[in-house]
Amino acid sequence: MAERVLIVDDEEDLRYVYTRQLRGDGYLLDTAADGEEAIEKIRHNEYAVILTDMRMPRKDGLAVIAAAREHLPDAEIIVLTGHGSLENALQAFKAGNIFEYLLKPLDDIAVLNTVVARALERRNLRKHNRELFEQLQRAYEELRQKSEALIQQEKMSAIGTLAAGVAHELNNPLTAVVGFAQLVSEKLRSNRPANWSDTEYERVAQAIENLVQGAHRARDIVSCLLRFARTSRPDARSLVDINQILRDSFVFTEHLLLRHGITLVKQLAPDLPPVWGNAARLQHVFTNLLINAQQATPNGGTVRVLTERNEEPKGVWIHVEDTGHGIPPEDLEKIFEPFYTRKAEGTGLGLSIAKQIVEEHGGEIRVFSKVGQGTRFSVFLPATEAQTVDPSLTNREAA
Ligand SMILES: Nc1ncnc2c1ncn2[C@@H]1O[C@H](COP(=O)(O)OP(=O)(O)OP(=O)(O)O)[C@@H](O)[C@H]1O
Ligand SMILES: [Mg+2]
Structure with a gap:
């Protein structure tokens, strides 16, 4: 032109x-x-x-x-x-x-012709430079986002390795604690020391009961960590039970909700088809949604987690609903973008990684929200027909 x-x-x-x-x-x-x-x-x-x-x-x-x-x-x-x-x-x-x-x-x-031509040259050069600079900036931004996501992924697998080590180390002493606590509890029931008063006896019995319960909970957390660690490699996939993955997410998040005065309601459908997926990464998705729900919900609120079977296409819907402050309509599109956050301490990566993981599984994530009333995130994961289980995975699980 x-x-x-x-x-x-x-x-x-x-x-x-x-x-x-x-x-x-x-x-x-x-x-x-x-x-x-x-x-x-x-x-x-x-x-x-x-x-x-x-x-x-x-x-x-x-x-x-x-x-x-x-x-x-x-x-x-x-x-x-x-x-x-x-x-x-x-x-x-x-x-x-x-x-x-x-x-x-x-x-x-005739000097006019030369001067105008040279001016035009300088102008185009400057314009071109600016465009290059903008391109460079865009490329840099893209690189920054990718490397941030990669670091996040690396962190997850590092946590997985660490968790595996810790869980492994904890397993033996924990088995001993559970075993001895049970033993003491039984012994105490059958041989009550003659010189103990009723209140003394009750107090000790209650303490040992707490010990047994605590040890059981610790063992649950350890096996949950082990399951997480086993699949923290992003490519490790198997047939997974979504309800089990949710229960594992609850192990980490339920106390957080309780501590903030939020009731957790679980409505897990018993007839879900298995999903071909990476348990640790899916757990990461649900844990993120639950933490976001907690952060948005005031004391006295409710977080409800619901699963349902879908027939056409065959798969599973997972809904995480809260009665929190909600998301304004103009923000709904932005929340899945990397680095979008409204929290002072947030990285803004939670939902973008969640979306990425869900899409890696051939699924989708949706959000519905009403300001002042609450938010619902819905995840769909397709059920995959008759997948053969990766033998290397089975071996690792047995090890
Ligand atoms: N359940 C929810 N209710 C209201 N707003 C939400 C909810 N979940 C997410 N958001 C909004 O979406 C933004 C992006 O969420 P995302 O999880 O990606 O990052 P973040 O929570 O801000 O940071 P991080 O996950 O690193 O803690 C949040 O800052 C918040 O404004
Ligand atoms: Mg978050």
């Missing part, structure tokens, strides 16, 4: 001379007879180069230069003036993008 050049001079003869001189160079030439007309044109057209006189009736050259700086920051300006003083020149250079400052009358009018 031809570049637009604006010629501004209050002398009609000069406008004619300049126009005739540049006519053959393939520009779209436009003229203005004073500053005001020039500014009006600058507002409405994309000029690449502006040739302007300085002294003109109604607005002068400085006003034209200032308008160009405001509306066409890329445009190059060539000043052609009969009043060349150092002061005038300085003023012009301060006001905007001056490419050249020429004194009238020009000794050789």
Whole structure:
């Protein structure tokens, strides 16, 4: 496309001379007879180069230069003036993008062709540079997001490895604690020490009961950690029971909800088809949704987790509902973007990673929300027919 050049001079003869001189160079030439007309044109057209006189009736050259700086920051300006003083020149250079400052009358009018061509070259180069810079910035931003997600993934598998080690180490002593606590409890029931008062006996019996329960809970957490660790490699997949994965997520989140005075209601359908998936990564999805729900819900609220079987297409719906503050409609699209957060301490990665994991499983994630009433996140995961279980996975599980 031809570049637009604006010629501004209050002398009609000069406008004619300049126009005739540049006519053959393939520009779209436009003229203005004073500053005001020039500014009006600058507002409405994309000029690449502006040739302007300085002294003109109604607005002068400085006003034209200032308008160009405001509306066409890329445009190059060539000043052609009969009043060349150092002061005038300085003023012009301060006001905007001056490419050249020429004194009238020009000794050789052909100089115009060269100056305009060179100005255009500089302008295009600058424009190109800016575009490259923007491209670079976009690429950088993309890279930053990808590496952030990768770090997050690495962290998860590091946590998995750590969890496996800890869980393994804890298993033996825990088995001993559970066993001995049970033994003491039974012994105490059958041989009550003769010199203990009723209250003393009750107190000790209750303490041992708490010990047994605590040890059982610790054992549940350990086996949950082991299940998590076993599948923390992103590519480790097997046929998984979504309800079991949710129960594992509850092990980590239920106390958090209780501590904030939130009731957790579980409605897990008994007839879910198995899903071919990565248990640790799916657990990560539900844990994130539950933590978000907790953070949005005030004391006294409710978080409800519901699963249901879907027939067409065959799969599982998992809904996580809260009675929290909700999400304004204009934010609904943004919440799945990486780094979008409204929390002082948030990374804004929770939902973007959740979405990524759900999509890796061929599923989808949806959100419904009413400000002041609550939010529901719904995850669909397709059931895969008759998958053969990866033998390496089975071996690892046996180990
Ligand atoms: N259940 C919810 N109720 C209300 N707003 C929510 C809910 N879940 C998510 N949001 C909104 O979506 C934003 C993005 O959530 P996301 O989990 O991606 O990041 P985050 O929770 O802010 O940070 P992080 O997960 O690192 O703690 C949140 O900051 C919050 O504004
Ligand atoms: Mg979050």
